[in-house]
Amino acid sequence: MEQATDKIKLSELDGLYGSIRKIRENVFKHVPISQLLGYNITNIVYYTLKQFNFRKPIPRGDVPAIEKACVTILTKTTYYIKGKIDPEFEREGPPYDPIQHYFKEILGFNKLPGRVFDELDALVRADLKEVMALIERYEAEPVIKTYLETGERRSQHEGKIRLDFYERCLAERDRIVKYLTSDLEYRALFKATEQSDRLSNSLMMFDGFRDRPYRWSQPYHLEYFDYKKINTCRHRLDEVVIRKIPALEKLYQIGKKTTFYSELQKLFPIPYLFEQIFNFYIPRNPKVAERLPVFKELRLLFKARRWYGFTALALTQVEGVFSDMTAIINPEKPLSSLSNKVLAVRPYYEYHERVFDYFEYILPRIRNRFLHSGSIGDWDFKIIAYDLIYDLHYILRVFLELKDNQVKLTNMLNGDLVDSISSLGAFNDLFEILKELRARQKSHPKNMELNELMMRWDDFEKNTLKDSGTLEYFADQVLTTLNELTTKFFETVYFNTGWTEKQIDLAGMKSKEVKEQLPEIKAVLTEYSWHFQEQVKQIMDMYAFLKAYKTYLPSFPATAAAKLNELIKQEKENEHTPKMHQIAPLFIANAK
Numbered sequence: 001m002e003q004a005t006d007k008i009k010l011s012e013l014d015g016l017y018g019s020i021r022k023i024r025e026n027v028f029k030h031v032p033i034s035q036l037l038g039y040n041i042t043n044i045v046y047y048t049l050k051q052f053n054f055r056k057p058i059p060r061g062d063v064p065a066i067e068k069a070c071v072t073i074l075t076k077t078t079y080y081i082k083g084k085i086d087p088e089f090e091r092e093g094p095p096y097d098p099i100q101h102y103f104k105e106i107l108g109f110n111k112l113p114g115r116v117f118d119e120l121d122a123l124v125r126a127d128l129k130e131v132m133a134l135i136e137r138y139e140a141e142p143v144i145k146t147y148l149e150t151g152e153r154r155s156q157h158e159g160k161i162r163l164d165f166y167e168r169c170l171a172e173r174d175r176i177v178k179y180l181t182s183d184l185e186y187r188a189l190f191k192a193t194e195q196s197d198r199l200s201n202s203l204m205m206f207d208g209f210r211d212r213p214y215r216w217s218q219p220y221h222l223e224y225f226d227y228k229k230i231n232t233c234r235h236r237l238d239e240v241v242i243r244k245i246p247a248l249e250k251l252y253q254i255g256k257k258t259t260f261y262s263e264l265q266k267l268f269p270i271p272y273l274f275e276q277i278f279n280f281y282i283p284r285n286p287k288v289a290e291r292l293p294v295f296k297e298l299r300l301l302f303k304a305r306r307w308y309g310f311t312a313l314a315l316t317q318v319e320g321v322f323s324d325m326t327a328i329i330n331p332e333k334p335l336s337s338l339s340n341k342v343l344a345v346r347p348y349y350e351y352h353e354r355v356f357d358y359f360e361y362i363l364p365r366i367r368n369r370f371l372h373s374g375s376i377g378d379w380d381f382k383i384i385a386y387d388l389i390y391d392l393h394y395i396l397r398v399f400l401e402l403k404d405n406q407v408k409l410t411n412m413l414n415g416d417l418v419d420s421i422s423s424l425g426a427f428n429d430l431f432e433i434l435k436e437l438r439a440r441q442k443s444h445p446k447n448m449e450l451n452e453l454m455m456r457w458d459d460f461e462k463n464t465l466k467d468s469g470t471l472e473y474f475a476d477q478v479l480t481t482l483n484e485l486t487t488k489f490f491e492t493v494y495f496n497t498g499w500t501e502k503q504i505d506l507a508g509m510k511s512k513e514v515k516e517q518l519p520e521i522k523a524v525l526t527e528y529s530w531h532f533q534e535q536v537k538q539i540m541d542m543y544a545f546l547k548a549y550k551t552y553l554p555s556f557p558a559t560a561a562a563k564l565n566e567l568i569k570q571e572k573e574n575e576h577t578p579k580m581h582q583i584a585p586l587f588i589a590n591a592k
Helices: 017-030 041-049 063-076 098-106 113-139 142-150 157-191 201-205 207-211 221-225 242-253 257-267 270-281 286-303 307-329 338-348 352-373 381-400 405-414 424-443 448-465 470-496 511-516 518-552 558-573 576-586
Strands: none
Touching (some): 017 098, 041 063, 063 098, 113 142, 113 157, 142 157, 157 207, 157 221, 157 352, 221 352, 257 381, 270 381, 286 448, 307 338, 307 352, 307 381, 338 352, 381 405, 405 448, 424 448, 424 518, 470 518, 470 558, 470 576, 518 558, 558 576
C-alpha cells in the first residue's frame, strides 16, 4: 500500500456520495491490506481513522475515542442525526453503534475481511492440492519421467497426449499460485464489501468464478486436465435439448453406445445429418465442395451398412476437412498429422476447449490403429461409423463458424448480406474484414478460392449493394445525426462534471488544449466511462464509416458521397473530429 501524503480533511466532508467515495479511495489506497484483512472490527476501524486529520492522534484500543471519531465522521456525512443513525439508513441493531455503523456505511464492509479471506484461501488451497495430486500422477508415468530427466519430447501420439495434459496442469498450478500470492487478498477485500442481497442473479452466477478465477473451479474441468476423462461424445449432442444431454452422455460414457444412438436417432436422425451436409454445409462452403462425390459415396456405404468401408473413407474425410480449414487459415504451412491440424484450427474456433480434445487426441488413436494395422481390436465398426458421421457433420459446422475473415465473408455472401448490415458498426466490421482479405490476397495472389471470393464481393458491391438503398440510408443517418450526437456528448460531459474540481468544456476547448489536458480529463472522466460509453461508440462508428467508405465501397452513390465529403470537411473545421479521436480511447477500447 502507498503511504498517505494527504489526510482526509474533516471540514470537507458532507452528505454527498462524493465524500464517501473519497474516504474509501483514500483508505483502500493507503491503509496496508494486512490491517484491513482483520478479524476485529474495532481494530480495522482504528487503522482507517488514522487517514483523517483529527487534531490529536487516537490511541489504539481506546474504544470511547474511536467511537467519538466515528460519530464525527458519521455526523458530517449525515448518516448520524442528533447522535444516532438517520432512520433512512437504519439497519438491524441499535440506533447508536458508531463503530459498526462506520464499518458498514462509511467503509462499505458487510463482512469481516479476515474471515472472507480465510474462506477463499481454504477453497483455493484445496484446488491447488487437487492439481498437485494430478501432477504427481503424471510425473509417475514413464514418458513424463523421461521428459523431466532428459527434456526429450517423444513424437509418439500417446506420449504427446500425456505431455500436453501434464503441461496444462503445470500452467494451472502456476495460475492458482499467482492468484494466492498476488490477488486473493484484494478479492477478499472486495468481497467483504459486496452486498449479496443486492446482486442480480446474473452477477451471482459469476461470483464463484471471481472467487476462484481459473479453470479448475469450472464445471467439467477434469475433462480438460485429465486425459483419461476427455469427453468423447458431447459434440454430437449440440442440437439436442439441454435437459436430455446428461442422460445421453451417461449412456455413452458407460459403454451403452447402441442405446445412446438408438435414443439419439429419435432426436437427431442420420437422414437429417446427410440432408444438412448436402443441402446446407457443402453448398455454403466452396472449399469442401470438391468433396461432394466422396460424401455421396459415404452415404451409399452407410445405407448399405458397409461399416469397414465407411470407416476407412470417413476417417480420411475428417482429416481432409481439417486440412481444408488449415489451407484457409495458413495456406503457406501444410501440416502433416490430424493432431497438428486440429491444433492449428483451435485459435479460430470459439468452443475448441470444449470439444477439440476428442479430435486432437482420441480420433487420431482410431485413425492410426485402423490405418496401420487394419484393426481396432474388438471395437464395433457400426458404432465407429455412427461416431464418424456425427463427427463429420459437426466439423462441417465448425468450418462455417471459424473466426476467419475468408469464412466470414463467404457466410455473408451466402446469406442475405444487405439485411445483415443493420448498423454502422456492422458496416465497419465488414470494412475490417475486407481490409484484411485484400492484404491476404496481395500476399497470396495464387489463392484461387480467395480470388473468387473477392470477385464475388466486388460484383455484389457493384450490382446489389449499390442499388439496395442501404448506402443512402446510412449516409442520411450520418448526415442528420453526427453533429447533433457530438454536440450532445460535449454538453453531457460538461453537465456531469459540474460537481468536480475541473469542469470539462470540450465544446469550448481547442483540440490542442484537449491534447495538452488529456491526463487531467482522463482523471475526471475515466471513473464514469460507462456513462458516456454508448454515446462515444455511436459517434466513433460514424467517424470510422466516414474514413473507410470510399475505400471499400467504390460504387457509393455520388450524390450521397458528395454530402458525406462536405460533412467530413465541416467536422474537421469545427475540430469535432480531432477532439473525439483524442477523447474516445478513454471510453472504448481500440477506438479509431
